[in-house]
Amino acid sequence: MLSQGADHLDAPGLSSPANRPDADINDVFVFNGTDFGRTVLAMTTHPGVGAIATPVYATDVRYKLNVDRTGDAIEDLAYVFDFAPLRSNGTQTYTVTRYTGFAAQNPRGGTVVARGTTGVPATSGSTRTFAGLRSDPFFFDLDAFRQAVLGQDRGRKGFCDQAGGAGIDFFGLLNTNAVVVEVPDGALGGKIGVWGTTIRRSDFHTIDRMGRPAINTVFNSGEDKNAFNAGQPRDDRARFGANVKSVLAKFSALDKEGPYTGAQLDTLAGVLLPDVITYDTATQANGPLNGRWLADDVIDAELNIVTGGFAFPGRDGTGAIGGDCVGQHADLTQTFPYLGAYHR
Amino acid sequence: MAVAVGTAGVVAASYLGWTDGRAPRGRAHRTGDGAVIAALPTDRAEVDRLIRGFEAQVRVAPNVAAFDFLGDLYLTRGRLTGDLTAYTQAAAAAERALAIAPRHEDARAVLARTSLALHDFSRARTLASEIVGDDPSRLDLVAVGGDASLELGDVDAARVALEAVASRAPGAASVTARLARLAYVTGDAAQAAALAARAETEAASTGATGSVLSFYPALRGSFAFAVGRYDEASACYERALRLAPGDRVALAGMARVRAAQGRTDDAISLYERAAALVPEPATMAALGDLYRIAGRDADARAAFATVEAVGRLQPAYGRAVANYLSDHRRHVGDAVDRALAELRAGRHDVFGHDAAAWALLAAGRVDDAVAEARRALRYDTPDPLLRYHAGMVFAAAGDRRAATRLLRSALALSPHFDPVQAPRARAELRRLEKGEA
Numbered sequence: 191m192l193s194q195g196a197d198h199l200d201a202p203g204l205s206s207p208a209n210r211p212d213a214d215i216n217d218v219f220v221f222n223g224t225d226f227g228r229t230v231l232a233m234t235t236h237p238g239v240g241a242i243a244t245p246v247y248a249t250d251v252r253y254k255l256n257v258d259r260t261g262d263a264i265e266d267l268a269y270v271f272d273f274a275p276l277r278s279n280g281t282q283t284y285t286v287t288r289y290t291g292f293a294a295q296n297p298r299g300g301t302v303v304a305r306g307t308t309g310v311p312a313t314s315g316s317t318r319t320f321a322g323l324r325s326d327p328f329f330f331d332l333d334a335f336r337q338a339v340l341g342q343d344r345g346r347k348g349f350c351d352q353a354g355g356a357g358i359d360f361f362g363l364l365n366t367n368a369v370v371v372e373v374p375d376g377a378l379g380g381k382i383g384v385w386g387t388t389i390r391r392s393d394f395h396t397i398d399r400m401g402r403p404a405i406n407t408v409f410n411s412g413e414d415k416n417a418f419n420a421g422q423p424r425d426d427r428a429r430f431g432a433n434v435k436s437v438l439a440k441f442s443a444l445d446k447e448g449p450y451t452g453a454q455l456d457t458l459a460g461v462l463l464p465d466v467i468t469y470d471t472a473t474q475a476n477g478p479l480n481g482r483w484l485a486d487d488v489i490d491a492e493l494n495i496v497t498g499g500f501a502f503p504g505r506d507g508t509g510a511i512g513g514d515c516v517g518q519h520a521d522l523t524q525t526f527p528y529l530g531a532y533h534r
Numbered sequence: 535m536a537v538a539v540g541t542a543g544v545v546a547a548s549y550l551g552w553t554d555g556r557a558p559r560g561r562a563h564r565t566g567d568g569a570v571i572a573a574l575p576t577d578r579a580e581v582d583r584l585i586r587g588f589e590a591q592v593r594v595a596p597n598v599a600a601f602d603f604l605g606d607l608y609l610t611r612g613r614l615t616g617d618l619t620a621y622t623q624a625a626a627a628a629e630r631a632l633a634i635a636p637r638h639e640d641a642r643a644v645l646a647r648t649s650l651a652l653h654d655f656s657r658a659r660t661l662a663s664e665i666v667g668d669d670p671s672r673l674d675l676v677a678v679g680g681d682a683s684l685e686l687g688d689v690d691a692a693r694v695a696l697e698a699v700a701s702r703a704p705g706a707a708s709v710t711a712r713l714a715r716l717a718y719v720t721g722d723a724a725q726a727a728a729l730a731a732r733a734e735t736e737a738a739s740t741g742a743t744g745s746v747l748s749f750y751p752a753l754r755g756s757f758a759f760a761v762g763r764y765d766e767a768s769a770c771y772e773r774a775l776r777l778a779p780g781d782r783v784a785l786a787g788m789a790r791v792r793a794a795q796g797r798t799d800d801a802i803s804l805y806e807r808a809a810a811l812v813p814e815p816a817t818m819a820a821l822g823d824l825y826r827i828a829g830r831d832a833d834a835r836a837a838f839a840t841v842e843a844v845g846r847l848q849p850a851y852g853r854a855v856a857n858y859l860s861d862h863r864r865h866v867g868d869a870v871d872r873a874l875a876e877l878r879a880g881r882h883d884v885f886g887h888d889a890a891a892w893a894l895l896a897a898g899r900v901d902d903a904v905a906e907a908r909r910a911l912r913y914d915t916p917d918p919l920l921r922y923h924a925g926m927v928f929a930a931a932g933d934r935r936a937a938t939r940l941l942r943s944a945l946a947l948s949p950h951f952d953p954v955q956a957p958r959a960r961a962e963l964r965r966l967e968k969g970e971a
Contacts, residue, residue, distance in 0.1 A: 240580030241607060244743050276743075333599035344598045345634035358595045360603075363587040365580075412671075534583065 211236055211243035213251045213388040213397040216366050217328050220384045220467050221475035221483040223372045224524050229471045231255045231269065232484075232529070233386035233400075234326065236367040245323050245367055247273035247282055247308070250391045253321075253369050256294065258383035263423040263464040267378065268294040269303075271321055271369045272391075282308045286319050286371060296394065304371070311526055318372040318526050325521050325530035326366040327484040328403075331357035331514040338511065339408065339441070339493065350515035357515035363533060370527040375471040383466035385423060396420050401465035402478060403489045408496060409434045409462075423464035434459045438496060445498025446509040454502050458495060484528055485518035577744070581610050592630070598638060601631035605644035612651060614745065616782055616812035618848055621651045639665055639672075646678050650685075653850040656880045658682040673699050680712060687882030689720055689913070707737035711753055719884060723761050723916040730754040748777035752784040759791055760917055762948035767791045782811045790820065794950035798824055801953075815841045815854040819861070823954045838862070852876055853889050860889075860896040861955070869893035884910045884920065892923040895930055903927045911940075918944040918951035922959045929962055938966045 216234040223230050233255055236243040247253070252272055256265035268289045273282045286304040289297045306312030308322035334357060337344035350357055385401035398419050400406070406418045410433050418430060435455040443449040450458065467482055475481030477488035490513040494500070499510030521530025585607045588600045604627040612620035625648040631641035646661035659682035662675040680695030693716060700709045714729035734750035755770030768791045774784035789804035805821040808814075822837030838858075845855030852872045859869035873890040891906035907924040925940030941963040950956050 240577060241584050241610060244577070246743055250739075333597040336599065343635040343638065346597070352595055358591070358597050358600070360599050363584060363591075534579075 210248070210251070210388075210397060211238070212246065212248040214243075215386050215388060215398045215400045216326065217403060218255075218384065218386040218400050218467060218482070219327075219484055220382075220469045220481045221486075221528075222471070222473070222481070223526070227375050228372055229375050229378055229469075230370060230372045230526075230528065231257075231384060232368055232370040232527070234324075234328070234366040234368045234529075235388065239323065239365050239367055245365075246276050247271075247284070247321065247367065249273055249275055251397065252297070252389050252391055252394075254297070254387045254389055255369070255371065256385050256387060257378055258423075258466065259379040259381075261381070261383070263383060263426070263466055265294040266291055268297060269371050270297050270300070271319075273308075273321070282321075284308065284319075284321050286314075286317070288377075297389075316374050316377070318370075320368065320370040320527035322367065323365055323532040324368045324527070325519065325532055326361050326364040327519055327522060327529050328361045328366075329359050329487075329516050329519055330361060330489055331516050332360035333358055334514060335493075339496070349511055349513065352515075355515060359516040362519060365532045366529075368527065368529050370529070372526055378471055380472060381468070381470050383423075383464075383468050385466050396422075399423075399465070401467050402462070402482070402492065404492060405462060405465045408492070409437045418465075423466050426464040427460065431459045431463060434462055441496045442498030442510075444509075445507070447498060447505055447507075450498065450500070450502075450505075454500070454505070457502075458500060462492075462495075484522050487513065487517070490514055577610075578614050581607055581614065585611065596630065596634065598631045598635050598641070601627045601634075602638075602640045602644070605631070605641065605648075609644065609647055609651070616814060618652065618850060621648045624648045625652075637668075639669060643672070643675055643678075646675060650678055650682055651850075653685075653852075653881075655682040655685040659686065673702055677709065677712065684712075684716060684719065685883055686880055687884065687886065689716065692716055705736050707733045707750065710736055711750060714753065714757070718757060718760075719913060719915055721914040721916060723757065727754065727757050727761075730757055743777070745778035745781050748774040748781045748784055750774075751777070752781060752787055755784070755787045755791070759787065759794070760948060760951075762918075762946075762951075764791050764794050764950075768795075780811060782808045782814075782817075785811075786814075786817050786820070789817075793820070793824060793953045794948070796950075798828055798953070802828065809837075813840050813844055815845050815851045815858060818844070819854070819858040823952075827953055853886065856889050856893050860892045863896055866893065866897040870897045870899070882909075884913060884915050885917075888917075888920045888923055891927050895923070895927050900927070900930045904931050904933075916947060918948040919955065921947070922951070922955055925959065926962060929966060934966055934969065938963065941966070 214235060214237050216237055219232040221230050222228065233253060235253065236245060239245045252270050255269045257267040258264055259266050270287045270289065271284050272287065273284045276282050284306055285302050287300040288303045289300040293299055304312060304314035304317045304319040306319050306321060311318060311320045331349060333344050334346050334349045336342045337346045338348050352358060385399060387399045388397045389395060390397060396419065399421065401423065406415055410418050410430060414430065414433060421429060438455055438458055439449045468479060469475060469481035473480060475483040475486065477483065477486030478491040482488050493511045497510040499507040501507040519530060522528060523530060585604065588604045588607065592600045605624045608620045608624035608627060612618065612624065624644055628641040628644035628648065631638050642661055642665050646658050646665065649658035649661060659679050662679035662682065665675045666672050666679065676695050677699045680692045680699065683695060684692035696709060696712050696716060700713065703709060710729055710733035714726045714733060717729055718726035730750065730753050734754060737747050737750050751770040751773040755767045755774065758767035758770055768788065771784045771788035771791060774781055775788065785804050785808035789801045789808065792801035792804060802821065802824050805817055805824065808817050809821055818837045818841045822834045825834035825837060841855060841858050845851050853876055856869045856872040859865050870893045873893040876886050877890055887906045887909035891903045891910055894903035894906060904927055907927040910920055911924055921940045921944035925937045925944060928940060929937035941959050944951065944959055945956065945963065
């Protein structure tokens, strides 16, 4: 079965979490809007939309963008998209509700800050929103990754092994569903941590969770993948730190410099977890450590770190995977909602 | 009916890659106000677009990920269209992946699912069991093995496999639907109906829409029809067709209901819609029968010619063609060959023995037919066509008591189970009852 984007179809057996492709998160992005002083939060869902999943948002699932403003990896602000059933014209209406404080963790009450219809960008006061089908902005050589990192025989020589040193972008043709919200920086705060979740409407149980790309895919295996999806970022270091260090040690050993030291592993695990995208809203996004713009090659940076490329004193990181030799898609836009129009 | 429910089972097998989540979706979507919409990019168009794109990619840069995805896309196209050549393409994509990476699991999984769709059940079971041996977490392949076992007539192995999947994936509609079919084959129509109803609820509650969801009411329709509940079956198929107007299984099912209700013109137009999507032999044979009843002999001849032509091209339709030939007493030697070939290939399910019994009777080999009919009856499957065939076999063998009991039971289950065969059952029963008096 295909694995889609950075976090696509990542439960054991590569099935969607809880067999719900409509609750399966592909990617999360955080970046500055084109207009000054504005920040964009985006979450893509529905892997293989149109072929594997119907491009319909679930009505028993809430699509949640979580923001931590205090650095404790606990959300104290959230924007939640809730969808009405599909209408006969093929659209769904939705609301975006803003929750603050404890209500961000337990999203009851809240303030509806926007209403919209799928497929059409909407503006409500200072808030812009979008929900619906777009071109998938994720770019990655999935096939080479599966050989070089997951250890599957794919008949590849590694990354960048195609004619002219190119890679193969698996995602260039794919579409995705996306929820996007753009607000003034002041609505968020300065230094923030962001992650996406899909939660059950009935009891707020977390179905899928994601911050940076491929964290769950690369570092966890078996039942830990499900546990990670259902977990909370604040617990990530305690529960999954050992997994991260073990994988980092294994892959960095392939580097000619040998594996990271114990202290280096601790440092890196502390950066990679909790699985939250950190961002300073006063700056331009520049993944992986400061936001994630649609064109940021965050997964290449992660691959480099995983394979021993992080330059500690006395370690230059040569010999690690430098990248996958595929780049950003050409259909990104400079205007809201920034993701390209869907392929057809 | 033997053919109808059998087809639904095979379609189910290829359909639900297995988890509802992973199963591809149909082209129509249920809406809040109950209407059907077409404004979203249809799955069919999207699947075709992706197939074109990835075919172009592998011409330039052949790679396993693309061949895997192509395999899945072709399987989806096969499910959406009923076009069996799509499965051949899926197998070819998987073989390309295996040429690059010989033990590659996902490609072997595509081959297992393709074998199932093309009725090579022994191979499907072998492939599925090898993959599960390498990777016990592949519940989807455990389910494929269960499907193959059921089609091979090994109901015990099917039950073990399906219950194992059910216990590890509780509430999965596609597994519940398979257990429903198992219950039906092994003689429990009430349990089959209850499980199918549960499966529909499970599927709807996990967000299934379109032709994935429509599969479930269509399955319920086939069970309701088999036990003569025509109004209930009609409501089920209506629900299915609201979800997916192009669901050919539901179209053919609804056609069968309309024929049973005496609404021949409606039945013809429904079969015609199903046949326009894909001229499956069982559909074309039923359509030809109705044309003949309506006095449209030229149309009937064309429909029957299609059955034979398609049957020659596609070995997967062997059983359906054998039943057609036996019904029409045409090329009965060929019918026997086709039916026995399936048994020789290891397919010992009750409908296989039923087809063999019916063909052997048509060919005048009554003793052999009796032996096969006994095997077909071994689970007392509540299928009127199967019981009717057996009744006719026992009548020919002079076992009036068994014949009478079986024909009565077929007509009691479903008085109008087939517009041509049910009147024959009634006539034979009258003849037997007169003889008794």
